[in-house]
Amino acid sequence: MSTPPKKAATRRLLPGLSVKDGYTVHPFDLKYGVRTSGLIAGRHLGVGHAHDKHNTAYYGVAPSVLKGLVKVWRESGPLGSVEETTFVDIGAGMGRAVLLAAEMPFKEVIGVELHKTLAKIAEKNLARWRELGRARTSMRVVNIDVLEFEWPSGPCVAFLFNPFGAVVMRRLMLRMAEVFEGRQGELDLLYVNDEQEVVIERQKGWKRFFVGKIHRSREDAIADHRIMANQPEGEYASTNSEDCSGWRWVGKERS
Numbered sequence: 001m002s003t004p005p006k007k008a009a010t011r012r013l014l015p016g017l018s019v020k021d022g023y024t025v026h027p028f029d030l031k032y033g034v035r036t037s038g039l040i041a042g043r044h045l046g047v048g049h050a051h052d053k054h055n056t057a058y059y060g061v062a063p064s065v066l067k068g069l070v071k072v073w074r075e076s077g078p079l080g081s082v083e084e085t086t087f088v089d090i091g092a093g094m095g096r097a098v099l100l101a102a103e104m105p106f107k108e109v110i111g112v113e114l115h116k117t118l119a120k121i122a123e124k125n126l127a128r129w130r131e132l133g134r135a136r137t138s139m140r141v142v143n144i145d146v147l148e149f150e151w152p153s154g155p156c157v158a159f160l161f162n163p164f165g166a167v168v169m170r171r172l173m174l175r176m177a178e179v180f181e182g183r184q185g186e187l188d189l190l191y192v193n194d195e196q197e198v199v200i201e202r203q204k205g206w207k208r209f210f211v212g213k214i215h216r217s218r219e220d221a222i223a224d225h226r227i228m229a230n231q232p233e234g235e236y237a238s239t240n241s242e243d244c245s246g247w248r249w250v251g252k253e254r255s
């Protein structure tokens, strides 16, 4: 008697990560053999955490925008040199921003990601980056909610690509103020697609050193337009630039 053939194992993908759902590969992935493409709406990223409902979406930052904003930061007179500063990507997703930051000589690059599958994909991408010899510094991803993150000592730059809504943003501001009390200048914030900028404006202790648009390279603009045109639910838009801002923690007594 023959046994029926085993069913081929089907890999369950998150919505937004299959061609049927409009998945389009960004040239960054093709060039380096990593996996950072895809647009996943926040409502598909639930992990049973109280902050799930505030999750905006997964989407990798345009490499040209991250590099443009880091250049602005370097020219803004931060307290520490790049070599003395830890880069923290708040809401790291599949780790595209972590990979890009690790090409620079930061003290360390850390990605903080709430979603387990995204964090696992990011870890694989980090391994690939090391294999390619592209990482100039140590890098890691932690699979936790942003409020659980243990901020390292020394100067830090926090990168946010619009990861969550106002509620979590306000909680993060309170947490940062607590951790960095007495550490004036040791925390800078780089915010891409800065929808909750007003939340920062209303907090004591922050000084804005940059506000403006950072333009995408031609390659990134074409890729992002194509991805947006193919998205399954048609709810996001792409322009040729991102609204960005940069903030420095000067301490409550100095603002």
Ligand SMILES: C[S@@+](CC[C@H](N)C(=O)[O-])C[C@H]1O[C@@H](n2cnc3c(N)ncnc32)[C@H](O)[C@@H]1O
Residues within 6 Å of the ligand: 045, 051, 054, 055, 056, 057, 058, 059, 060, 061, 089, 090, 091, 092, 093, 094, 095, 096, 097, 098, 112, 113, 114, 115, 118, 144, 145, 146, 147, 160, 161, 162, 163, 164, 168
């Ligand atoms: C727009 S993506 C940015 C990805 C990455 N920073 C980049 O630029 O390539 C935002 C990410 O933030 C994550 N996120 C949302 N809320 C979070 C929270 N409370 N704690 C940690 N990560 C969170 C989402 O799961 C998503 O992967």
